[in-house]
Amino acid sequence: MPAPITFLSDYGYGDEFVGVCHGVIARRCPDARVIDIAHAVPRHDVRAGALMLAAALPYMPAGIHLAVVDPGVGSNRRAVALRLAGEARILVGPDNGLLAAACERFGGVAEALDIGRSPARLEPVSATFHGRDIFAPVAGTLAAGEPLAALGDPFDPATLTELEIPGARLRDGALLAHVLGQDHFGNLMLDATGAQLSELGARPGDALVVELPGRSHTARYGSAFAEVPAGELLLYEDSRGMAALAVNRGSAAQLLAAEGAGVELTVRRA
Amino acid sequence: MPAPITFLSDYGYGDEFVGVCHGVIARRCPDARVIDIAHAVPRHDVRAGALMLAAALPYMPAGIHLAVVDPGVGSNRRAVALRLAGEARILVGPDNGLLAAACERFGGVAEALDIGRSPARLEPVSATFHGRDIFAPVAGTLAAGEPLAALGDPFDPATLTELEIPGARLRDGALLAHVLGQDHFGNLMLDATGAQLSELGARPGDALVVELPGRSHTARYGSAFAEVPAGELLLYEDSRGMAALAVNRGSAAQLLAAEGAGVELTVRRA
Amino acid sequence: MPAPITFLSDYGYGDEFVGVCHGVIARRCPDARVIDIAHAVPRHDVRAGALMLAAALPYMPAGIHLAVVDPGVGSNRRAVALRLAGEARILVGPDNGLLAAACERFGGVAEALDIGRSPARLEPVSATFHGRDIFAPVAGTLAAGEPLAALGDPFDPATLTELEIPGARLRDGALLAHVLGQDHFGNLMLDATGAQLSELGARPGDALVVELPGRSHTARYGSAFAEVPAGELLLYEDSRGMAALAVNRGSAAQLLAAEGAGVELTVRRA
Numbered sequence: 001m002p003a004p005i006t007f008l009s010d011y012g013y014g015d016e017f018v019g020v021c022h023g024v025i026a027r028r029c030p031d032a033r034v035i036d037i038a039h040a041v042p043r044h045d046v047r048a049g050a051l052m053l054a055a056a057l058p059y060m061p062a063g064i065h066l067a068v069v070d071p072g073v074g075s076n077r078r079a080v081a082l083r084l085a086g087e088a089r090i091l092v093g094p095d096n097g098l099l100a101a102a103c104e105r106f107g108g109v110a111e112a113l114d115i116g117r118s119p120a121r122l123e124p125v126s127a128t129f130h131g132r133d134i135f136a137p138v139a140g141t142l143a144a145g146e147p148l149a150a151l152g153d154p155f156d157p158a159t160l161t162e163l164e165i166p167g168a169r170l171r172d173g174a175l176l177a178h179v180l181g182q183d184h185f186g187n188l189m190l191d192a193t194g195a196q197l198s199e200l201g202a203r204p205g206d207a208l209v210v211e212l213p214g215r216s217h218t219a220r221y222g223s224a225f226a227e228v229p230a231g232e233l234l235l236y237e238d239s240r241g242m243a244a245l246a247v248n249r250g251s252a253a254q255l256l257a258a259e260g261a262g263v264e265l266t267v268r269r270a
Numbered sequence: 271m272p273a274p275i276t277f278l279s280d281y282g283y284g285d286e287f288v289g290v291c292h293g294v295i296a297r298r299c300p301d302a303r304v305i306d307i308a309h310a311v312p313r314h315d316v317r318a319g320a321l322m323l324a325a326a327l328p329y330m331p332a333g334i335h336l337a338v339v340d341p342g343v344g345s346n347r348r349a350v351a352l353r354l355a356g357e358a359r360i361l362v363g364p365d366n367g368l369l370a371a372a373c374e375r376f377g378g379v380a381e382a383l384d385i386g387r388s389p390a391r392l393e394p395v396s397a398t399f400h401g402r403d404i405f406a407p408v409a410g411t412l413a414a415g416e417p418l419a420a421l422g423d424p425f426d427p428a429t430l431t432e433l434e435i436p437g438a439r440l441r442d443g444a445l446l447a448h449v450l451g452q453d454h455f456g457n458l459m460l461d462a463t464g465a466q467l468s469e470l471g472a473r474p475g476d477a478l479v480v481e482l483p484g485r486s487h488t489a490r491y492g493s494a495f496a497e498v499p500a501g502e503l504l505l506y507e508d509s510r511g512m513a514a515l516a517v518n519r520g521s522a523a524q525l526l527a528a529e530g531a532g533v534e535l536t537v538r539r540a
Numbered sequence: 541m542p543a544p545i546t547f548l549s550d551y552g553y554g555d556e557f558v559g560v561c562h563g564v565i566a567r568r569c570p571d572a573r574v575i576d577i578a579h580a581v582p583r584h585d586v587r588a589g590a591l592m593l594a595a596a597l598p599y600m601p602a603g604i605h606l607a608v609v610d611p612g613v614g615s616n617r618r619a620v621a622l623r624l625a626g627e628a629r630i631l632v633g634p635d636n637g638l639l640a641a642a643c644e645r646f647g648g649v650a651e652a653l654d655i656g657r658s659p660a661r662l663e664p665v666s667a668t669f670h671g672r673d674i675f676a677p678v679a680g681t682l683a684a685g686e687p688l689a690a691l692g693d694p695f696d697p698a699t700l701t702e703l704e705i706p707g708a709r710l711r712d713g714a715l716l717a718h719v720l721g722q723d724h725f726g727n728l729m730l731d732a733t734g735a736q737l738s739e740l741g742a743r744p745g746d747a748l749v750v751e752l753p754g755r756s757h758t759a760r761y762g763s764a765f766a767e768v769p770a771g772e773l774l775l776y777e778d779s780r781g782m783a784a785l786a787v788n789r790g791s792a793a794q795l796l797a798a799e800g801a802g803v804e805l806t807v808r809r810a
Contacts (some may be wrong), residue, residue, distance in 0.1 A: 271571060274566060276559075276563065278559075283553060303566070305563055306562070307559035307560070308555060322556050330563035330567075331566045387612040396636070440651035454552035460622075493614065493667040495613065495614060496614055496615035506667070506668070508668060509672065519584060534633060
């Protein structure tokens, strides 16, 4: 049974891009098993994609992890395949920071290959769809059993592009954080960790004040949506281990008018 | 070959939730086959999810049927696995009515287990994502061949939560019905059955009057969209066996301004 | 291992339609492998579906190619299964032009069957969901190894419905083209081929003028998004081999206010 392939991208579901990559993989490895992590990373948002990949990977079987959020496709950014140090996993995608958080989570990179001119690529390589022409065929060829070293040119992992993530910090007894994004339910993911919430000194059940420019809201510090009445705000550690804001049976993004990443907010004890 | 798993939820496609559940299943059962029924159940709409599941299940191979629409996640609602009486099928999901219509359709529940503290669950169990931490790992473990009885604590199926569905009724020669929801094409699904349409005394080709608060429309009683001119209204028995309204090459939801569930309407002979 | 099935439709992701077809296939062929090309063809847009299918098929492994964009479902349009002349591929879908461009691309049709009354269909056949009742069961039965000839009534391929595609043309040194649609990134696909772009006499790097009714824009003729500054317009040959317009890190559809198919535009050298 071939190693499983997971697949994350910002291709969305409005086109045949995802399906074409699946087809290319199946042509290289007819019995490949592909798990779609998600294809709704906000368009060209490398940071959101990187966070999603790093959050999802521990739940994925070890295998080949294809990820494509690639605003620089066709430029001279590298196309890479990276063998992780910590587990038997290979990441395949553009070298623009997208793979960085996942690499860090699994102990760094043991082996790095430039696959931009890989013998596995589809010819001719287009300037706009390397998912189809480089990344998917390399992933499928790996799943079919080809050794990594045969598929590209080795380079020093220390030269890989890093990822910048804004960080939350505690100051004067308050937590200054940023919205990283929102999920399908309107829950807001913050750049603070669950551990930083604890450092705030809040205890489960405590009332907290969430301040945004020009407005403030009261939130309950808890762990389950149902701990607050419908329509009220909950601050909790989400299933990724990050601080998050939710409204029970409602949308925190809507209540706080904080749609979109980057919004700054402050959390303090009431 | 492991039993197939089907998967229905309200997770949508904007996040990695569905993909993470697929990953968890693959870790428990590497050669699992998962069929996604749909993940676009309206958010937290247990009734819509229950109807969709019951409508889809007869077309699914017998196996393990994972369903998650779970507004009460983290509260004390039970997490359950149910063996059906009529066929070799096991349903896995929250005990909030979501599984009720499917259970009824297949002759009731022969064996019920509380899986909230299942040995198959992921530790630690989050308060917000039981799809990942309880339901998917139980489904994957069942697909891998573990016997149902080993995965939870038995309880009396008579204590399962029931599902309330508003019912259409005939009165004074008219059919009073409600919109249950709409599909991708703008077709409106009603809570009336095809049999109730027949009781109305309408015959194929008849003109009918569809009344909503403050407005009324003429519909043709038929069976295929193409039986009415483009832009005109058709009342028909849909592919689920339920009464439905469509506009040929248009949207009934838009024409009737009846977007959203619960809208009441009356159908009478012209 | 059964032949792979690919699946393209306009069913979207808001319902259980796609999932139900997967279930029906799995009941006919338990170890079937299904690759979803896309299900977001604009509703009832046979031409867009036909172009997408023809563009995707060369990247799909040879097998059974299920395609359903079927505004005439329930009318007397034929349901068909077509064996292609050029490769070991069978197309399954409605005879309304949807399959025409793909047939042409692979050397025409060697064998055509009317499957409207196929012994493989689900009984009773609904008037509105032939994807479930005719096309998916025929595809699944083919994947399970049943010979094509057993699944319908042969007819003369010359009677198949053709597809009309508006054509771009060169006149007075300008290229008159139409928007065929847009992708998830806002890139506009035109009905001109890459070859027609070359005939215009433009060379890579040249500035071009793109004229729409009442407005005009300057575009760079190139091949990669990054060749123009962020926010600027690029005219290029896309990954399908067709002329297309993109805005680097932006949306051409938005910049040109040319959302929707059919918009006419003229390209000339600056």
